[in-house]
Amino acid sequence: MQPTPASDLQNRLDRFETYLKKSDMKITRQRMQVAEHIFCSSNHFTVESLADELKHKYRPGISRATIYRIVSLMVEAGMLTEHNFGQNSRRYEFIPGQKHHDHIICLDCGRIDEFVDSEIEKLQPKIAKKHGFTLEDHSLNLYGRCVELARKNRCPHHDAAVQTPGAQMV
Amino acid sequence: MQPTPASDLQNRLDRFETYLKKSDMKITRQRMQVAEHIFCSSNHFTVESLADELKHKYRPGISRATIYRIVSLMVEAGMLTEHNFGQNSRRYEFIPGQKHHDHIICLDCGRIDEFVDSEIEKLQPKIAKKHGFTLEDHSLNLYGRCVELARKNRCPHHDAAVQTPGAQMV
């Protein structure tokens, strides 16, 4: 994952500020720091991981309660999606444009890869319709094992990874 | 959902007993009552709902701790799958044979429908392979709104349903 170009970052921050103003919400140090961190760092983070990273990155850090509130706000704003990967806590993901994708999760180390399959995408609204639903959203998660894991009975990324979010290896 | 034929029930209970014996586990009143209830009643239940239903069905009921333990055991045994539908608590589902299916969840009332799409099923292992994974499992959840809901801005099943598990309407 390449570093976020400065211009993209600025765009995103602007987009967020605009949203806040439009919604009569205040532009606070906490909101901007959380947003900036999310815009720059890797995906599939938890509130826990955000709190930790922000504590190291900035002086006083930001309380969990506030992070929970800001993350919810950003979900409302359509800038984050929420995931349930069957792990203990919720994961969030920044939506840069609208480019949707699904996930493959390693059952051993928790590593998360992304993919899009246009055929599957096309089939889903049809299925929903057939059942009398209008499709609003979906989540497709594949659970598997790395090839190395299958061979050695242990994923090479284990320990190192165990989804320390930020460890987005490709 | 038709009532479970008695013969099926017996088969399932036998299957469970066999598993317990094979694993050097004891056949207890609690384990058999939980299993029987699961085999007979509807799907997508929570530990909470199981506890409630068992309290009404049997005399002393069964403690939550024990139910959690039995449910985990049955997941291990491959007789249940665990789901995260983005709701607060985990849902479980009995696997009668191996007939897999995916889910459509109503965003308003939480009603859960099932479907299988063979095309999607076929595509998934290919995708996993392309990413260097061996597919072990997957979950595909479609989130939408009933047609009635779209019209009236309210799902006809609301209140009545709100996923009181057991309310498996088709």
Add this chain to the structure above:
DNA sequence: ATGGGTGCAAAACCTTTGCATGTAG
């Protein structure tokens, strides 16, 4: 009789909330 299973209550988690304080507008 004995080792595993159960029930209870407590602990461990994750997430939300009430309230006093701080601060953007």
Add this chain to the structure above:
DNA sequence: CTACATGCAAAGGTTTTGCACCCAT
């Protein structure tokens, strides 16, 4: 200034655990 945002600590909800007691084997 004033209303909204934050931080803290407490509460809420789900799941797990320690331990004494119970009961299949």
